[in-house]
Amino acid sequence: MTPIGGPTLAQERKIVTEIPGPVSKELLERKAAAVAAGVAHTVPIAAVAAGGGVIVDADGNSLIDLGAGIAVTSVGNSHPKVVEAVQRQAAAFTHTCFMISPYEGYVAVAEALNRLTPGDHAKKSALFNSGAEAVENAVKIARKFTGRQAVVAFDHAYHGRTNLTMALTAKSMPYKSGFGPFASEVYRAPMSYPFHDGLSGEDAAKRAISVIDKQVGAANLAAVIIEPIQGEGGFIVPADGFLNAISEWCTANGVVFIADEVQTGFTRTGAMFASELFGIVPDLITTAKGIAGGLPLAAVTGRAEIMDATHAGGLGGTYGGNPIACAAALAAIEAFETEGFIENAKTIGEALFTRLGAMQEADARIGEVRGRGAMIAVEFVKPGTHEADPALASAVAKGCIAQGVVVLTCGTYGNIIRFLPPLTIPSDLLDEGLDVVASVLEGLK
Numbered sequence: 001m002t003p004i005g006g007p008t009l010a011q012e013r014k015i016v017t018e019i020p021g022p023v024s025k026e027l028l029e030r031k032a033a034a035v036a037a038g039v040a041h042t043v044p045i046a047a048v049a050a051g052g053g054v055i056v057d058a059d060g061n062s063l064i065d066l067g068a069g070i071a072v073t074s075v076g077n078s079h080p081k082v083v084e085a086v087q088r089q090a091a092a093f094t095h096t097c098f099m100i101s102p103y104e105g106y107v108a109v110a111e112a113l114n115r116l117t118p119g120d121h122a123k124k125s126a127l128f129n130s131g132a133e134a135v136e137n138a139v140k141i142a143r144k145f146t147g148r149q150a151v152v153a154f155d156h157a158y159h160g161r162t163n164l165t166m167a168l169t170a171k172s173m174p175y176k177s178g179f180g181p182f183a184s185e186v187y188r189a190p191m192s193y194p195f196h197d198g199l200s201g202e203d204a205a206k207r208a209i210s211v212i213d214k215q216v217g218a219a220n221l222a223a224v225i226i227e228p229i230q231g232e233g234g235f236i237v238p239a240d241g242f243l244n245a246i247s248e249w250c251t252a253n254g255v256v257f258i259a260d261e262v263q264t265g266f267t268r269t270g271a272m273f274a275s276e277l278f279g280i281v282p283d284l285i286t287t288a289k290g291i292a293g294g295l296p297l298a299a300v301t302g303r304a305e306i307m308d309a310t311h312a313g314g315l316g317g318t319y320g321g322n323p324i325a326c327a328a329a330l331a332a333i334e335a336f337e338t339e340g341f342i343e344n345a346k347t348i349g350e351a352l353f354t355r356l357g358a359m360q361e362a363d364a365r366i367g368e369v370r371g372r373g374a375m376i377a378v379e380f381v382k383p384g385t386h387e388a389d390p391a392l393a394s395a396v397a398k399g400c401i402a403q404g405v406v407v408l409t410c411g412t413y414g415n416i417i418r419f420l421p422p423l424t425i426p427s428d429l430l431d432e433g434l435d436v437v438a439s440v441l442e443g444l445k
């Protein structure tokens with residue numbers, strides 16, 4: 001019998017077969033035969049239910065979820081308000097196309113985003129289907145507004161897998177290798193990465209601005225796009241002052257400053273948006289992932305005069321702002337605002353920092369523990385150096401998964417384990433997950 005997901009699912013780690021179990025294996029064989037090889041997976045199970053802090057597979061294993069489907073299920077899988085809203089909307093209508101006949105849900109999501117994103121200036125929003133699509137549109141909007149073409153992204157950046165966003169993304173393998181030619185007029189600047197460059201935010205910003213100024217030139221530059229805390233690149237938190245200096249330079253030079261908050265948005269970092277942690281007010285902000293409790297929805301939100309620079313019909317898409325996704329987003333946003341998710345993210349972050357910090361003190365293979373809120377990472381190095389140890393990160397992830405704890409790797413050098421649990425994970429389950437991480441790490445000595 002398939003269990004019902006959501007918060008009522010038993011909150012336990014329970015391993016009843018090896019992973020993958022026989023039923024999961026069967027599905028993975030069908031996957032290998034039917035699904036394109038390029039679509040890989042990291043946790044070899046057939047998921048049948050999820051909620052709170054667990055994922056249950058078809059063999060009856062219950063795994064602790066420390067990945068939230070890459071920062072998506074912040075309100076938890078199958079949050080009751082999201083389920084109810086989806087069911088209600090699915091029964092009313094599933095699609096009209098907002099560009100054909102508008103409906104309230106889309107407008108209400110735009111109003112909520114305009115209200116919740118940083119800054120009290122007049123804002124407008126447009127809705128799309130995925131993070132990559134939001135980023136593409138933010139660039140279109142910035143180009144139209146400025147009449148300029150160039151875009152600057154940073155080292156270690158991740159912005160998506162479509163053609164323009166591949167160009168913006170830094171890492172070649174697996175995201176770009178063999179998929180060129182890439183979109184033109186995309187330039188890269190050095191990021192602030194305190195663990196590796198040792199620079200103050202001010203000095204790192206000077207270095208980046210010099211590259212931008214000399215190699216691109218403000219007069220040609222439509223936008224600078226940056227993740228306030230880099231996600232796939234390694235949960236890199238820039239040094240204090242870095243983002244502020246870049247943002248101020250953009251304002252002084254008529255360049256649109258775009259914060260890509262696809263991964264950091266919606267309470268993940270202990271604030272509604274990570275930009276708030278650094279005191280920056282982006283001109284445009286891209287969101288997706290956590291926005292709709294697991295349904296595909298994304299947005300660009302920003303200064304009304306920038307958002308309105310595009311001619312009618314210049315933005316859109318068949319499904320952008322689908323009514324079911326919008327209903328889910330309104331329910332998720334209500335949950336974010338009323339159910340203490342910012343506090344949850346902070347509490348989870350403190351627990352992660354305390355446990356991982358203690359592990360670091362006793363283990364020279366852990367170079368750094370960093371992050372904000374429930375977005376925390378461990379960077380593995382060869383002891384006594386800053387040299388990456390991707391083999392260790394990969395072994396830790398595999399070892400944890402085998403014992404029923406889902407952890408994800410990331411980082412340009414693949415040497416980082418990231419923790420981004422659903423914000424509904426019970427604290428004892430988080431502790432148990434970290435016990436497993438500690439024992440796997442010990443076993444790899």
Ligand code: PLZ
Binds near residue numbers: 232
């Ligand atoms: N911007 C900051 O983190 C998506 C993708 C993982 P989509 N990150 C996870 C993978 O291997 O594909 C992401 C992000 C930031 C943009 C995106 C893209 O969002 O919804 O995956 O298109």
